[in-house]
Amino acid sequence: MNVASRKVDGILFDKDGTLFDFHATWNVWAAETIRELAGGEAQVMTRIAAAIDFDLAAARFRPTSPVIAGTNREAAECVASALPGRSTDEIERFLMITSANAPLAPAVPLAPYLADLAARGLALGVMTNDSEYGARSHLENTGIAAKFDFIAGFDSGHGAKPAPGPLLAFARQMGLAPGRVVMVGDSTHDLIAGRRAGMQTLGVLTGMAEEAELAPLADAVLPDIGHIPAWLDP
Known part of the structure; x- marks a missing residue:
């Protein structure tokens, strides 16, 4: 050339x-991460999913999710809003570590x-x-x-x-x-x-x-x- x-x-x-x-990588990771953060409790999972605009039934992010183009910190802030008593710093580190092992496609x-x-x-x-x-x-x-x-x-x-x-x-x-x-x-x-x-x-x-x-x-x-x-x- x-x-x-x-x-x-x-x-x-x-x-x-x-x-x-995006779909093959992050929808799978997010569904498992929500479950883990909520300790499997359905009501807590629903709160977290709403905070990050994730459709639990379809197991996928909605196009309007602030997580899609946001930073890891911004994602942690969204999750923290649904988990009173958990610090944003703690959640940010959790997201950073678990996302490093996401099923990449x-x-x-x-x-x-x-x-x-x-x-x-x-x-x-x-x-x-x-x-x-x-x-x-x-x-x-x-x-x-x-x-x-x-x-x-x-x-x-x-x-x-x-x-x-x-x-x-x-x-x-x-x-x-x-x-x-x-x-x-x-x-x-x-x-x-x-x-x-x-x-x-x-x-x-x-x-x-x-x-x-x-x-x-x-x-x-x-x-x-x-x-x-x-x-x-x-």
Whole structure:
């Protein structure tokens, strides 16, 4: 591929709903986590589910859940509102540790996919509103952590999406012009952050958002990240 005609020099991925299919990963984890936090008590489970907008009967997050694009801290605050007597700090740590072992469902076979992108000379990064601990655990558990030049969570010192700070930190660390970086994500938080950072933006449909929600903020909306190489080619 002609470097001069390439659209981007770096790709910054969201994690949940982008690298990993949201439904197959986080609905399963959330159902078990609610049960564990509630000690199996039905009324408490109902309270927690209501606080995080999780449909217990269908065992899935509703699209309006504040947890989907929120930080681990924000998720803990929601849960804490349903568990008087439990500290937000305690719940935040519990969520961080248990989510690190969530049943991950990659959106595509990630190792060969990322190797192909790296072979194109692209810098690769991950920025998630999960904790950095959670991000590194997931990437290491799937054997792809070493494929990335940059890994950041909401607690890495750069801020959280939709603020542009963590995206600009990636560009700065890799020595790239923001306009030559593409932010890839499944939520409006991801794409708003990309726009604010002056980056190109790609939406993917492996999360909770519909195409109509992402399209106004994206240069393109793709079924999943596997379609990015074709988008990159002139």
